[in-house]
Amino acid sequence: MWPFTRKTPETRSMTLDEFLSLAGMANTKSGEHVSPFTAEGLPAVMNAVTVISEAVASMPCYLYRVQHQNGKESREWLSDHPVDYLLNECPNDCQT
Secondary structure, three states, rough: OOOOOOOOOOOOOOOHHHHHHHOOOOOOOOOOOOOOOHHHOHHHHHHHHHHHEEEEEEEEOOOOEEOOOOOOOEEEEEEHHHHHHHHHHHOOOOOO
């Protein structure tokens, strides 16, 4: 069916920010080009990334079994499951 076939997805070789940088145009009102890579070079941004990633890494990862009964959702913590042990205690002999 010719008119109803799907078009192939468009692929681009560069992002909009990369194009603006190549064209010499800034992506901010100050005139400076800012990308994720240049932002990570700033101590304030790097410290913010470090604080957020360390906070997420310190959170426990619990394993639950979700059950739906009579339109209600209940969760049961699977503390004795082998995967829970791998995630929270010791993934292998070399790591803690």
